[in-house]
Amino acid sequence: MTGPNRLHHGRAHEIAVRERLQRHGWIVQDWGQGILSDEIRVALRVGGREPAVLWRWIPDLIAVKGSRVVLIDPKSDLRSDTAYFSIEIGAWQAHLAMLPLGLHVVYVWADFTCNTAQGLKPVGDPKPGVSEGRTWFYLIRKDEQKSFEWAFGPPLNKERAS
Numbered sequence: 001m002t003g004p005n006r007l008h009h010g011r012a013h014e015i016a017v018r019e020r021l022q023r024h025g026w027i028v029q030d031w032g033q034g035i036l037s038d039e040i041r042v043a044l045r046v047g048g049r050e051p052a053v054l055w056r057w058i059p060d061l062i063a064v065k066g067s068r069v070v071l072i073d074p075k076s077d078l079r080s081d082t083a084y085f086s087i088e089i090g091a092w093q094a095h096l097a098m099l100p101l102g103l104h105v106v107y108v109w110a111d112f113t114c115n116t117a118q119g120l121k122p123v124g125d126p127k128p129g130v131s132e133g134r135t136w137f138y139l140i141r142k143d144e145q146k147s148f149e150w151a152f153g154p155p156l157n158k159e160r161a162s
Helices: 003-023 038-045 089-101 148-152
Strands: 027-030 061-065 068-075 084-088 105-109 114-116 122-128 136-141
Touching: 003 027, 003 061, 003 068, 068 089, 084 089, 084 122, 089 105, 089 136, 105 148, 114 148
Parallel strands: 068 105
Antiparallel strands: 027 061, 061 068, 084 136, 105 114, 122 136
């Protein structure tokens, strides 16, 4: 799948996550690189920088319900023929580093199951990305993820959200 197609697929999932969160009573706004200028995004992505700029992996959404604030990173899945989701190691490390700042990150996978950054349990050794050999990923078992309601509570209309 090409870069633009991947971005379109990811954006569609992000919109679906936003809509579902709103049905569950959350106020949601864009967050992360999507609100930054092209120049800033490029500077954050420049490879080979040590240490890496962890803000490159700011989650895409911020949501608030009452006094609870959560950063949400929707993760679209381009393969349904595997028992695993994948997460870029750098992104996961950045999200774990946000915890001491009081910023809790929740992943919403393509099937709307969820988990927190600290709740992920990678399986096996890291795997290289297919299109970018420098990008490494961990595999995460799909059957170990939690329900959307576990992470965000029931929908406001008491019906099961689709």
